[in-house]
Amino acid sequence: MTSASRAGRRLLAAVLLGGVATTVAACAHPAGRLAAARTSVVQRSVTPWGGVSSSADHARVAALTAMRTLHSYAFSSTARLGSGRTTVQGRALLPTNLTYTIATTATRTEVTRLGNVAYARSRSGPWKKLTRPAPANPPLHSLLAALTAARAVAIDSGGQQLTATLNGHDAAVAGLVTNGNVIGPVSVGFRLDAHHHVTVFTLTATLSASGHGLPLSERTDYSAFNAAAPITAP
DSSP, X not given: OOHHHHHHHHHHHHSOGGGHHHHHHHHHSTTHHHHHHHHTTTTSOOOOOOSOOHHHHHHHHHHHHHHHTOSEEEXXXXXXXXXXXXXXXXXXXXXXXXXXXXXXXXXXXEEEEETTEEEEEETTSOOEEOSSOOOOOOTHHHHHHHHHHOEEEEEOTTSOEEEEEEOHHHHHHTTSSXXXXXXXXXXXXXXXXXXXXXXXXXXXXXXXETTEEEEEEEEEEEEOTTTOOOOOOO
16 A cells, blocks of 8 residues: 555545544544544634625525524435545434444444443444543534535526535635645535535545545535434443
């Protein structure tokens, strides 16, 4: 494996899927401390949007309102960086209950968070209560930050697909990439349902790893809006 491939796998573990892995990796993944540090900046202000059409602006505001008022949801994410692939599946009951499975080609970890209490297990091993879990942040933080900071927003004729770009700084503040590792703009997309929920979030970018440019693609599907199943301690 080349140094670029190894670096790409490390980046992929730390840079996941429109807000999911900034919470996910912080709980149990080896790259969690890096992800948690990045997530801590999500709550800072991001660059205000500008230059959008009235229809796109209206759709963006409606999506922000719909997603901010959720009580629960399910999510399924896939990220690819170079030859690496990571998936995350789970559900969230706001404000702080979260359960998910994060998997790569070599690892599989399950995590359940109930407030400040977190449990984790690798593959089908025993559950362990984490003694010092990282602070939890709802997976929607990065999605909302991306919607807020998106530039050059456009909407399709059906009013269901928003496309936009983020600069590297705003993408890093949103927790979507590591600050300084993105090359050029970040392209994002938001698929909306009839109630203005974001059902699909997509991202494409090029990241720098060991002097090489690696393509990053991410997709997160959101569902079960305000209808996710309860989360209990394992």
